[in-house]
Amino acid sequence: MAGETYNENSDVLAILFDLDNTLIQTRNGDSRACNKLVEILDQQYGLPSEAAAESATNFLRAFRARPDDDSFAIDEWPAHLWRNCLPKNYRHIAKSISAEWLKLRFHYLSLTPDVIHLLETLREDYLLGLITNGPSRAQWQKIQRLGLRKYFDCVLVSGDLPWEKPDQHIFLEACKLLNVEPRNCIMVGDKLETDIKGGIEAELGGTVWIPLQKDEESSDLxxxxxxxxxxxPEVLPNSPKLKRSAGAADNIKTC
Known part of the structure; x- marks a missing residue:
């Protein structure tokens, strides 16, 4: 654990979280779903394992590059990608495989019991906000399917707004909706170039980084x-005065 301290002159009243690869393990979960689909394609549909693996790899690459397309219904877009990635004589199963993908994906992305306990415990003492970059429908689908909304006092999706992380305005908007000053908020996320840089530029009270790769380095410490x-909790201030602020909670605006 690295770092020094939060702004000593500021009470921490609110915690802002990133979503993907912070609260939910998106990259790992999506990979596990695709690995399971390789087995399904091989064992249930008779697609040779090498071709099944290639199809799943191509799908995941395409999906990560473009997780949504507004010209398709939200659940039809993955089916379209699978249709393009499966061998020609297997494209008729794209809709079925896409349904399996969505089922497996949200199974592997579900909040773990320890993360649920963390959020429930923190919400007794702090205001909680969620700030996530990405297309509106794709991000809200995750939020709704995983039942995340109830854990947060405010949720901001960049696809709904004119800014995305690291633009300081999205962090300041969260502070505004929570009715707290930026110096009273901390940001928790996995990306230095968005979560940490943006939190610093918004002059939040502190930033906490959860690196995907241990060898990542940046000047935005x-x-x-x-x-x-x-x-x-190991790095949060442990002062009685840092309890959830009734005054801050009184004027929360939902978003």
Missing amino acids: PDFTIEKVTEL
């Missing part, structure tokens, strides 16, 4: 570095 989000 976070206040703390932890290995997983459940370690967050």
